[in-house]
Structures are given as structure tokens and as C-alpha cells.
Amino acid sequence: MKKTTQFLLLTVALIFSTVAMSQSTITGTVMDADLNAPLPGANIIEKGTTNGVSSDFDGKFTLTTQATSGKIVVSYVGYGSITLTFDGSKDLGEITLSADNSLGEIVIVGIADVAVDRKTPVAVSSIKASEIALKVGNMEFPEIMNTTPGVYATKQGGGYGDSRISLRGFDQSNTSFLINGQPVNDMENGWVYWSNWQGLTDVASGIQIQRGIGASRLAVPSVGGTVSIFTKAAERKQGGSVSQVIGNDAYTKTTASYSTGQNEKGWSSSFLLSKWSGDGYVNFTKGSGWTYFAAVGYAPEGSKHEFNFSFLGAGQWHHQRDVWVSIRDYQNFGDNGVDRRWNTNGGYLNGEEFNMRRNFYNKPLATLNWDYEISDNVKLSTSFYGSAGRGGGTGPRGNNFRNADIDLYPFNIDLTEHLNNRGRGAASRNPDGSINFDNVVNVNRTTTTPYTGGIGAYDGLLIGSNGFRDDGVNRSVLVRRASMNSHDWIGMISNLDFNAGKMRYSIGVDLRDYTGYHYRALENLMGLDGYYSTGNKNSAGEIIETTIKASPFKNTGLKGPMIDYYNIGYVGWQGVNGLAEYSNEDSFTAVLQAGLSNQSFQREDLFDQPTSPLSKKKNVGGGYIKGGANYNINDANNVFVNAGYISRQPNFDAVFPNFANAINPDLQNEKITSFEVGYGLRLPSFTMNVNLYSTKWGNRFVSRSFTNTGGTTGTAQFKNIEELHNGFELEAKYTVASNFKLSGMLSIGDWKYTKDFTSTLFDDTNTQIGTGTLYTKDAKIGDAAQFVSFIQADYGVGDHLFFDLGWRNVNNLYADYSIVDSDFVNPDNQGALKLPAYNLIDLGATYRFNLFGNNTSARLNINNLFNEEYIAESNTNIHADGSNPTYNGIDVRNSVWFGFGTTWNFSLKMEF
Numbered sequence: 021m022k023k024t025t026q027f028l029l030l031t032v033a034l035i036f037s038t039v040a041m042s043q044s045t046i047t048g049t050v051m052d053a054d055l056n057a058p059l060p061g062a063n064i065i066e067k068g069t070t071n072g073v074s075s076d077f078d079g080k081f082t083l084t085t086q087a088t089s090g091k092i093v094v095s096y097v098g099y100g101s102i103t104l105t106f107d108g109s110k111d112l113g114e115i116t117l118s119a120d121n122s123l124g125e126i127v128i129v130g131i132a133d134v135a136v137d138r139k140t141p142v143a144v145s146s147i148k149a150s151e152i153a154l155k156v157g158n159m160e161f162p163e164i165m166n167t168t169p170g171v172y173a174t175k176q177g178g179g180y181g182d183s184r185i186s187l188r189g190f191d192q193s194n195t196s197f198l199i200n201g202q203p204v205n206d207m208e209n210g211w212v213y214w215s216n217w218q219g220l221t222d223v224a225s226g227i228q229i230q231r232g233i234g235a236s237r238l239a240v241p242s243v244g245g246t247v248s249i250f251t252k253a254a255e256r257k258q259g260g261s262v263s264q265v266i267g268n269d270a271y272t273k274t275t276a277s278y279s280t281g282q283n284e285k286g287w288s289s290s291f292l293l294s295k296w297s298g299d300g301y302v303n304f305t306k307g308s309g310w311t312y313f314a315a316v317g318y319a320p321e322g323s324k325h326e327f328n329f330s331f332l333g334a335g336q337w338h339h340q341r342d343v344w345v346s347i348r349d350y351q352n353f354g355d356n357g358v359d360r361r362w363n364t365n366g367g368y369l370n371g372e373e374f375n376m377r378r379n380f381y382n383k384p385l386a387t388l389n390w391d392y393e394i395s396d397n398v399k400l401s402t403s404f405y406g407s408a409g410r411g412g413g414t415g416p417r418g419n420n421f422r423n424a425d426i427d428l429y430p431f432n433i434d435l436t437e438h439l440n441n442r443g444r445g446a447a448s449r450n451p452d453g454s455i456n457f458d459n460v461v462n463v464n465r466t467t468t469t470p471y472t473g474g475i476g477a478y479d480g481l482l483i484g485s486n487g488f489r490d491d492g493v494n495r496s497v498l499v500r501r502a503s504m505n506s507h508d509w510i511g512m513i514s515n516l517d518f519n520a521g522k523m524r525y526s527i528g529v530d531l532r533d534y535t536g537y538h539y540r541a542l543e544n545l546m547g548l549d550g551y552y553s554t555g556n557k558n559s560a561g562e563i564i565e566t567t568i569k570a571s572p573f574k575n576t577g578l579k580g581p582m583i584d585y586y587n588i589g590y591v592g593w594q595g596v597n598g599l600a601e602y603s604n605e606d607s608f609t610a611v612l613q614a615g616l617s618n619q620s621f622q623r624e625d626l627f628d629q630p631t632s633p634l635s636k637k638k639n640v641g642g643g644y645i646k647g648g649a650n651y652n653i654n655d656a657n658n659v660f661v662n663a664g665y666i667s668r669q670p671n672f673d674a675v676f677p678n679f680a681n682a683i684n685p686d687l688q689n690e691k692i693t694s695f696e697v698g699y700g701l702r703l704p705s706f707t708m709n710v711n712l713y714s715t716k717w718g719n720r721f722v723s724r725s726f727t728n729t730g731g732t733t734g735t736a737q738f739k740n741i742e743e744l745h746n747g748f749e750l751e752a753k754y755t756v757a758s759n760f761k762l763s764g765m766l767s768i769g770d771w772k773y774t775k776d777f778t779s780t781l782f783d784d785t786n787t788q789i790g791t792g793t794l795y796t797k798d799a800k801i802g803d804a805a806q807f808v809s810f811i812q813a814d815y816g817v818g819d820h821l822f823f824d825l826g827w828r829n830v831n832n833l834y835a836d837y838s839i840v841d842s843d844f845v846n847p848d849n850q851g852a853l854k855l856p857a858y859n860l861i862d863l864g865a866t867y868r869f870n871l872f873g874n875n876t877s878a879r880l881n882i883n884n885l886f887n888e889e890y891i892a893e894s895n896t897n898i899h900a901d902g903s904n905p906t907y908n909g910i911d912v913r914n915s916v917w918f919g920f921g922t923t924w925n926f927s928l929k930m931e932f
Contacts, residue, residue: 044088048112050079058819059117060868060875060931063257067091067103069321072257076875078819131389131403131513131528132201132248133235134228139609140235141648141660143698143711145169145751145765147227154866156221157881157925158267158298161214166828167812169749169767170231170245172804174892176917177341178302179379180309181215186804188231188715189745189771190244193671196236198248200330200387201513202405203240207534207591208672216383216409219311219334222275222294223251231749232713233646233664233694237515237597238530239617242666243692243717253328254288254317255279260932267925271298275311286320300339301920304366304375304454307338309572312384326391333384335572339375340413341365344895344915346434347907353435353453358889358907360918364435367455374457376429376500381411382572402514410576412504414543417584418486420498426463428455428498434915460498461547468494468548471563478563481549486584488552488561499551500544501583502568504576506537511593523602530595530617539586541577542567555584556627586627587679589672590637592620612647619669621683623676635681642669642689648696658700666692674721678735684721686739691719708752716774718742734783736792743801745771764811769832771801794844800852803836803893822866831857835894835914843897853897856908858890858919876930883923892919 050062058079065072066085075081083092088108094115095101104112135144145168156164160183162173173185187195193210196203199220205212227249230236234246258281265273273296282288294311315330341363354362366375385407392400420426425447430438438444448459470480473491484497515528542551542564550565568577597615602608622637648662668690677684698711720741747769754762773796781790800806812826834852843849863882870876891908894916900906904913 044085044106045109046083046085046092046106046112047110048081048094049114050075050081050094051114051116062117063093063095065093065095067093074257074259131401131515132198132250133237134248135230135235138652138658138700138702139603139606139650141609141611141650141662141698142233142235143169143231143696143709143713143749145229145231147229149225152221152224152227153929154879155864155881157265157879157927158271158273158923159881159883159925161217161220161224165227165229165247167765167810167826168229169751169765169808170747170769171229171767172808172830174917175920176893177305178300178917178920179215179305179340180298180300180307180338181213181218181336181379182338182340183214185247187229187244187247188713188747189743189769189801189804189806190717191803194243194717196234196238196240196242196246198236198238198240198246199332199385200251200389200403201248202385202387202403202511203238203532204385205240206536207509207532207593208536208589210671213381215336215338215379216381217334218296218309218336219294219313219332220249220251222292222311223313223332224249225252226250231711232696232715233648233662233666237526237528237599237613237615238513239595239597239615239642239644239666243668243715251330251332252290252292252313252315253330254315255281255290257281261929262932263927263929265296265925265927267298268923269299269301271925272296277313282317282319286318286323288317288319290315301361301923302341303361303363304373305339305341305363306373307336309334309336309338324393326393328389330387330389331384332387333382335382337378337380337571339366339373340377340379342377343429343435344917346436346913346915347910348905348912349435350918351907351912352440358918360889360921362453364429365455367450367457369457369461374455376414376416378414378570379411380413380570380572381409383407383409383411397520398516398518400514400516402512404510404512406510407507409505409507409509410578411506411572412502412576414500414502414570417499417501417540418484418497419495422496423463423467426460426496426498428460434913457546464494464497464499464547467496468492471550475563478550478565482547483550483552483563484545484548485552485554488554493552497546497548499542499546499548502541502543502570502577504537504539504541504578506576506578508535509533522604523600525601526597526599528597528599530593530597532591532593534589534591534593536589536591537578538589539577539582540584541580541582543570551583553581553583556582556586558627558630582627584627585679586625588624588626590620590622590624591672592618594618607652608649610647610649612645614643614645616643617641617669621672621675623672623681625679625681628679629681632681635676636683638675638683638687640669640675640687640689642667646694656702658702660698660700661696663695664693666690666694668692670721677737686721686737688719688721688739690717690721692717705755706753708750710750711748713745713747713749715745716742717745734781734789736779736781738777738779738794741777742774743771744774745769745801747771747806759816761814762811763814765809767808769804769806771804771806773797773799773801792845795847795849796844798851799844800834800854802834802852802897804833805830806832806834820868822868824864824866826862826864828860828862829857830859830890833857833893835897837895837897850899853894853899853910853914855891855894855910855916858888860888860890860919861885871930874930874932876928879927879929881925884919884921887922888919889921890919891916893917 050059062075073083162183162185165171170188176182192212231245234242236246260278263275275294277292279290292313297308311334313332317328319326343364350358387405390402427444468482469492471478471483471492483493485495489495511532517526550563554561564581595617599613601611620639623635644666646664650660652658694715696713701708722738750766777794779792810828814824816822833855865880867878896914898911898914900911
């Protein structure tokens with residue numbers, strides 16, 4: 021027995037000594053190359069294994085390897101990774117990581133087309149996760165991109181999530197937005213509603229803005245460019261974080277996240293939950309929402325298959341300022357000169373904030389990614405995704421304009437004209453100009469007589485309507501309706517990539533199926549007992565007393581009852597694409613891409629067209645071809661060129677104009693041509709990218725309703741509208757010292773219409789009644805600044821305290837307008853209204869420290885530090901003529917959005 025015990029002890033000792041001899045201890049310190057500061061939380065993984073650690077607060081790490089020799093990979097989100105070789109225990113000293121356009125070690129599914137620095141021949145800018153986390157705070161998500169060339173993002177009316185972005189002068193319906201390679205532009209109108217994606221600030225791991233034709237293989241609306249947003253995946257290291265953000269106007273956001281890390285069987289999972297709320301910088305724009313995210317990954321060691329499932333959503337509600345406000349309204353109804361917080365929409369009901377305009381939406385996105393490494397040279401990447409968006413926006417309903425006491429909202433005039441000069445709505449306005457909705461309820465009830473009609477269940481009740489006025493029904497009322505735009509969307513994208521020597525080939529498919537539900541429901545009867553609806557032509561009329569709640573997590577009324585309208589849009593998409601790329605040892609790359617697509621359109625109207633509720637299906641083909649080349653002259657210099665042609669299908673409303681089921685007989689694809697050249701410089705302390713571009717957007721179709729002098733209604737249809745966007749862009753970074761860095765950009769555009777346009781006029785029976793000409797040649801494109809410069813200084817004080825100061829100059833900004841505005845009916849028109857230039861200064865400070873043994877950071881952002889008063893955009897084109905007062909040279913009758921004054925946010929984040 022004694023000998024047996026000694027033998028076992030000897031065996032165990034030998035085993036442990038063998039294990040010890042097969043291990044090595046690797047130490048080092050991970051540093052930020054730009055600021056020469058430690059990088060806490062960097063990943064250090066033994067290559068080919070799941071064995072890894074994270075750097076501590078001072079960037080230091082100790083890794084016990086599973087083998088005596090091999091390689092380790094050092095990475096940090098938003099930075100390029102470094103692979104180092106070891107042979108036995110070793111202190112690697114300082115390991116510096118630098119940010120680059122590859123977005124570092126973001127977990128990117130194979131369908132995402134990421135532009136690679138000095139290889140992919142497109143103009144590109146990248147924003148890393150650390151910058152997003154630090155600087156967004158309570159800013160709108162698109163605003164983080166304002167520091168990159170070609171981008172112009174504003175808050176619009178100022179409600180949470182009501183921002184918008186344009187790229188190279190093209191609005192967001194003509195810019196492609198991808199989340200992990202999947203298109204998210206609305207399939208009917210191409211728009212992106214950022215309130216649906218409020219949670220992106222919490223889960224984004226990087227943004228890449230590819231200007232111009234971009235590198236995407238999908239047939240997407242990349243007229244201005246492609247914005248790829250990458251979210252977190254199931255992280256392979258264990259850990260989590262908690263953070264708290266506070267900001268101006270009672271803004272608060274609490275976020276918690278946790279990742280299990282990857283276990284021995286290859287499973288990993290990550291979770292995030294965030295809650296935000298705020299009163300809003302603009303009066304009566306309170307909002308609140310939740311962000312939820314979960315990801316599960318499966319990547320067993322040695323397997324050729326890798327799976328990642330993610331579920332992302334951001335349910336929210338917020339009040340809005342959608343009624344455009346004239347400059348004189350800001351002056352007349354606000355406090356002390358121009359009151360940028362003024363909101364014509366809002367007021368109080370039962371002592372609480374109430375607004376006729378309330379947006380609410382919940383759009384969860386589920387994605388399953390499958391990467392299959394068939395061989396060393398062949399890889400299949402597939403993504404299945406689905407989204408079920410539910411929600412809409414509320415607004416006024418009823419002929420309240422017939423009662424001066426509740427005629428609250430100006431139509432085609434400003435509030436100054438409506439209230440002061442016409443005396444409308446004063447009885448329901450408080451002394452400060454806000455709306456007394458309690459009085460609206462009182463007027464609704466006291467001016468409505470009991471119902472006496474034939475629908476017996478409602479005898480004696482107070483019933484309102486939008487037009488019906490018999491049997492005691494009152495049409496001169498105001499209720500709150502909800503206009504719903506819900507959808508069901510499923511899709512699949514798959515790409516097969518294979519390498520053969522210096523060539524890379526790809527073939528892919530893109531399948532989408534979209535159903536959009538458009539209808540109105542009652543949300544608040546404002547003191548009445550019911551609403552008499554005559555919107556459904558299949559019915560003689562019905563009384564509705566059922567209301568929905570304007571909440572993203574409540575019943576949205578999809579199963580009824582509905583009022584006013586109810587129609588469904590069916591959009592299908594089938595696309596194929598191919599790519600061929602030649603790369604010669606990283607010195608020369610040439611790529612050719614092409615794609616074909618078929619888009620199907622069908623419309624079903626369940627209310628307004630009882631004789632033909634379902635339209636015929638219309639199939640429209642489209643496609644693109646694009647290519648380019650990059651040449652690395654040496655390690656420091658490179659040049660690139662690209663060109664492309666896109667034949668893009670029209671939007672849903674162009675296929676079915678005037679909300680009818682009749683297919684437009686003059687349907688035509690839009691034609692886009694693009695050409696670009698660029699130059700890059702990479703030196704140890706200085707990097708620069710410069711490019712010139714020219715994009716022509718032609719063959720556009722626009723339809724506009726009109727009323728002639730005789731009161732006849734009709735439509736004016738414009739074909740072959742053409743724009744030309746030329747420009748110059750520069751982006752640079754200079755490391756002055758180890759703790760001092762300068763970065764900046766310059767964007768100069770020349771965007772205008774190329775010719776005059778002729779329209780064909782039709783009456784309400786679709787009979788041609790004439791033609792007209794609009795004199796728009798050389799008119800400047802509005803709604804985006806054509807000159808923007810930005811410079812930022814980053815300075816570190818020691819290893820823990822960092823400051824950044826940014827200055828942004830905006831010029832050559834023109835009013836947004838429709839080219840069918842009456843301004844352009846005369847040859848001698850003044851063109852687009854030029855708005856005043858403005859300058860914004862933003863200040864930030866970060867302090868990193870150790871709290872309870874965990875990496876912790878505190879961040880303060882102050883935006884618009886000097887409280888600059890500026891017009892961010894104008895919706896009208898009224899030129900000053902001396903007959904009215906002006907503000908900085910602008911006629912005060914113009915309806916504008918002023919930018920926010922000084923705002924701030926403070927965040928505290930602890931990682932564990």
C-alpha cells in the first residue's frame with residue numbers, strides 16, 4: 021500500500037511538473053500610441069486558444085500560456101491588433117496600439133463590407149467605440165459623425181431621436197445605413213428614423229462612413245455614401261460594466277452589461293440593459309426609453325463553423341416639436357430675444373406635460389449569423405434577420421379650426437400670424453404661450469350635444485368627428501389620433517468568398533420581404549365619449565370609443581378599430597452580386613463589383629378603394645457596377661481611384677402616386693454616376709487623406725399636389741430632375757508630442773441643380789391640363805452645409821487625466837426647399853436662401869482611476885461651450901426685401917430650427 025501511494029504521488033508530481041514546463045508567463049503593458057497612455061481593458065489572447073486576460077488600469081497584464089512557445093494577439097476595440105511571438109516566459113515591455121480604418125478587433129460578421137486602409141479604394145472615415153462611448157452622452161447618435169468629412173447632422177425639431185443626417189449633400193433616404201451589414205433604410209421611402217435606434221449609442225462597437233459608392237456588395241441607396249454601424253457580439257472574455265450618465269434638462273441614463281466569456285465548449289453570451297429619460301432641451305419634449313441587447317455565440321475550438329445570435333431593440337416615446345417655428349415666433353413667444361427652447365406644440369393636461377405630437381416606437385432586430393470556413397481559401401457567410409416594428413406618432417384630429425377657442429395650430433402661417441393677427445386659439449393658450457389642454461377638454465364637452473343618431477348604444481353620449489355633423493355629432497372638436505407605421509421585415513444575406521493566389525472572388529445573394537402597415541387609430545378622445553369615423557368607404561360610418569396607448573410596449577391597434585385610412589405596402593427584394601479583387605502583395609489592389617436586383621411593389625387599400633383594394637404587383641429591376649484601384653507608392657504614400665454607375669428603383673410613393681392603387685405609367689429608375697480620386701499619407705507622427713469627388717443624380721421623378729386659382733386640385737409631375745454634387749475632402753491627424761494630438765477635417769462642396777425643369781399638370785381626374793417650367797439651373801442644394809471644417813486638440817496630463825477641445829465651422833448652408841416652390845416659377849428668381857455661418861466649440865475631459873479594484877472612468881462633455889446662437893436649418897426660402905425685419909440678414913418670417921445652446925453631460929463607468 022505504501023509503495024502504491026508513493027507511486028501515485030510521484031505520478032502526480034511528474035504530471036504537474038510537465039504542465040509547468042509546458043507553460044510560459046508573458047507580461048507587458050498595453051499603450052495608446054497616439055497619447056502614450058495606458059489602455060486598460062485591452063485583450064491579450066494566446067493565439068489558437070480561448071486562453072486570455074485583460075490589461076489592468078495601468079495597461080499591465082500577466083498571461084500564463086498553455087504552451088511554451090507560440091503567439092499572442094493584443095487587441096483593443098477601435099485599434100489595430102498586434103500579434104507577437106513568444107518562446108518561454110518573457111516581459112514584452114510596452115506594446116503600442118494605434119487606431120486605424122480597419123476598426124480594430126471588432127467582431128464583424130462576414131457579410132459586413134469593411135473598407136481597409138491603404139487597400140480598399142474608397143474615401144472612408146472610422147469612429148471607434150471608445151470615442152462613441154465618451155462623446156455621445158446625451159447627444160443624438162448621428163451627431164457623433166459631424167467630425168467626419170461630408171457629414172451634416174442636426175437635431176431638427178429637437179425631440180429625443182428626431183435628428184437627421186446628410187452625406188455629401190444627400191439626405192438619409194439617399195444614404196445607405198447598415199447595421200452589421202444589414203440594410204435598415206425603410207423599404208418604402210428609404211428613410212431612417214433615429215428614434216427607432218436610440219440604443220445604438222450603448223451597443224455600437226464602431227462606425228465606418230464610406231463616402232461615395234462605398235465597398236458594400238449590396239444594391240443599397242449609396243448615392244451619398246454608406247454608413248456601417250457595428251454592434252457588439254457575444255464577447256469571448258468574461259466581465260461587465262455599469263455606467264451612469266446625467267445631463268442638462270434632467271437627462272439620466274443607467275446602463276449595465278455583462279459577458280460570460282467563452283467556455284470550453286465554445287459558448288459565450290453578452291447582455292446589456294439601459295434605461296434613459298429626460299425633460300428635453302426644447303420645451304415639452306420629454307421622453308423615456310429602454311435599450312435591450314443580448315447575444316449568444318458558439319465557436320467551438322477546431323470547428324469550421326461559428327454562430328452568433330443577437331437581439332437588439334430600443335423602445336421609446338418622446339414628445340416632439342414638429343410645427344416649424346418662424347424666427348419671429350422664437351422672438352415673440354419665448355424669453356429674452358430668441359428663445360431656442362420655444363415649442364408651439366406643447367402644454368399641460370391635468371397638471372402634466374402634454375403634447376399633441378408624441379412619437380413612440382419599438383423595433384427589435386433579431387439576427388443569426390453563420391460563418392463557415394469551408395477551407396483555407398473558401399468561406400461562406402450568411403445572415404438571417406427579422407424585425408417587427410410597431411409604433412407611430414400622434415397628432416391633432418377634428419375640425420378644431422372651426423372653433424376659434426381651440427384653433428391652436430397654424431396652417432401654412434406662423435404662430436405670430438395665427439394668434440396675434442388672426443386672433444385664433446388665444447382662449448386655450450396660457451400667458452406664457454403654452455397650451456391649456458384642460459380648456460380644450462372643456463370646450464370639447466361644453467360645445468357637444470348628446471348623440472341622437474341611430475346607433476343606439478351611444479344615445480346621449482358626447483361624440484366628435486372630423487367632418488360628420490348630423491345627429492348631435494360635433495365636428496368642431498380636437499382629439500389626438502395616432503398615425504401608425506408598423507412593419508414586418510425578414511431578410512437573408514449570404515456571401516461566398518474564395519481566394520486563388522492574388523485574386524479574391526465573391527458571389528452573394530440578398531433577399532428581403534417587407535410588409536408595411538399604415539393606418540390611424542384613436543389615442544385620446546380629449547373629454548369626449550366617442551368619435552364618429554367616416555374614413556372607411558366600405559362602411560356608412562361607425563362610432564369608435566376604443567383608444568390605444570402611445571407607448572412602445574402597448575397595443576398599437578393593428579387589429580383595429582381604425583380611422584381615416586388603412587393601407588398596406590408589400591415590398592419584395594431579390595438581389596445577386598459579384599466581386600473580383602486583385603491584390604499584389606499589398607502594393608496594388610484593383611476591385612470590380614456588380615449587382616442586379618428586382619424590387620416588387622404592391623399596395624392594398626382596405627379603406628379608400630373598395631372596388632379595387634389590391635393593386636397589381638409591379639416588378640422593377642435595378643443594378644450597379646463599380647470599381648476602383650489603390651496603389652501604395654511606398655510605405656507612406658498611396659493613391660486611389662473609383663467610379664460607379666447605379667440604376668436605382670424608385671420609392672414606393674413614386675410607384676403608387678397620390679395614395680392610389682394605380683401604378684405610375686411613367687415610372688423610371690434614377691441614374692447615379694460617381695467618380696473619385698484620392699491620396700493618403702502615412703508618417704510616424706502625421707497621417708492625411710485627401711479626395712475629390714463628382715456625383716450626378718439624374719432621372720428623378722417628383723410629384724406634388726397643388727390647387728389652382730379656380731380652386732381645382734391636381735398634381736404636378738416632374739421628370740428627369742438632375743443634381744450635380746462636386747467636392748473636396750481632407751482628413752488629417754498630427755501627433756505633436758506623446759501627450760498632445762491634433763486632428764481635423766475640411767469638407768468643401770459645390771452642390772446644385774443642373775438645369776431648368778418642365779412639369780406636366782393633371783387635374784383630380786388625372787387628365788392633363790397643362791405644363792409649367794421651373795427655373796432651377798444652378799440653384800444651390802439646400803439642407804446641408806457645403807463648407808465645414810473641424811479641428812480637435814487632445815491633451816493628456818499624466819496617465820489619468822485627458823482633455824479634448826473641438827472647433828467646428830459651418831458655412832455655405834442653404835435653406836431646405838422644394839424645387840417646386842413658387843420661388844422658381846420666374847426666370848429671375850434669387851435661388852436658395854443662404855443662412856448665416858456659425859462656429860461651435862466643444863470641450864471634454866476624462867479622468868481614469870481605480871475604484872474598488874476596477875477600471876473606472878469619469879467623463880464630462882460641454883457642447884456649444886460659448887452658447888453660440890445659430891440657425892441649423894431652414895424650411896422656407898423667403899429672401900429679405902426690406903419690407904420685414906431681419907435676423908442676421910434673414911427675414912424673420914422664415915421657419916427655422918435653431919441649434920441648441922450650451923448643453924452638458926457627465927458619465928461615470930466602472931468595468932469589472
